[in-house]
Amino acid sequence: MKRTPSSGTSAQPLDFRDFAAARGCHLVRTAFLLTGGDAHLAEDLAQETLARLFARWRKISRLDNPTAYAQTVLVNTFLTHRRRRSSGEHVTSTFSEQPVHDTEPELRLALLKALGELPVQDRTVLVLRYWEDRSVEETAAMMRLSASGVRSRAARALVKLRTALGEELEQFAEL
Known part of the structure; x- marks a missing residue:
């Protein structure tokens, strides 16, 4: 009531x-x-x-x-x-106590580990742009960066993420 x-x-x-x-x-x-x-x-x-x-x-x-x-x-x-x-x-490899019902838990763990290894600003850009599906302008406003700064940081962060995933990325691409 x-x-x-x-x-x-x-x-x-x-x-x-x-x-x-x-x-x-x-x-x-x-x-x-x-x-x-x-x-x-x-x-x-x-x-x-x-x-x-x-x-x-x-x-x-x-x-x-x-x-x-x-x-x-x-x-x-x-x-x-x-x-x-x-x-x-x-950050450690310990995750939430909640069970995860993923069809591919190895992929989730690999992605979280690689994301955790990124610098804070890079991780923030990737989470806002690709997880939250924010526009470049929204991300720039939230992080107090220029739009071009967000685009370049996102591009560099994706390269770092792909490098961190290495062979695991290729294995999951085959699934």
């Missing part, structure tokens, strides 16, 4: 709850890819993103596309985390 403003509480938190329930899993999945497979950090980043959105929800909820704004906040939160990280944490 939704509360109405006449019942003494604002409907604003319920609208945010609906948004968080609808977009929360997507934010975690995107953060998982951005972090190179660190499920716990991905959950932390998604939670921090939702907290930042909640603090300004009245204004954000009136935007034309609050979902795109949430993705931008997630990317900025991730990039800020990477800049501020002072510990010597490294």
Whole structure:
């Protein structure tokens, strides 16, 4: 049952709850890819993103596309985390405890490993452009780069990804 403003509480938190329930899993999945497979950090980043959105929800909820704004906040939160990280944490080959029902789990693991080995900016460009299916302009705005910077970084990142996959890429191409 939704509360109405006449019942003494604002409907604003319920609208945010609906948004968080609808977009929360997507934010975690995107953060998982951005972090190179660190499920716990991905959950932390998604939670921090939702907290930042909640603090300004009245204004954000009136935007034309609050979902795109949430993705931008997630990317900025991730990039800020990477800049501020002072510990010597490294991405490991440990993945989420959730079972994966892929028809080709070896391909998924190889891709996640190769993606995790890319530099942060390269990984971010690939996730936004090819996982999130963002345009060059959207990616550029989210990462505060020029459109040509996004295109060149994406091209170099794809070369690095193909090199990292090496023979595995050829094996999976034959499947």
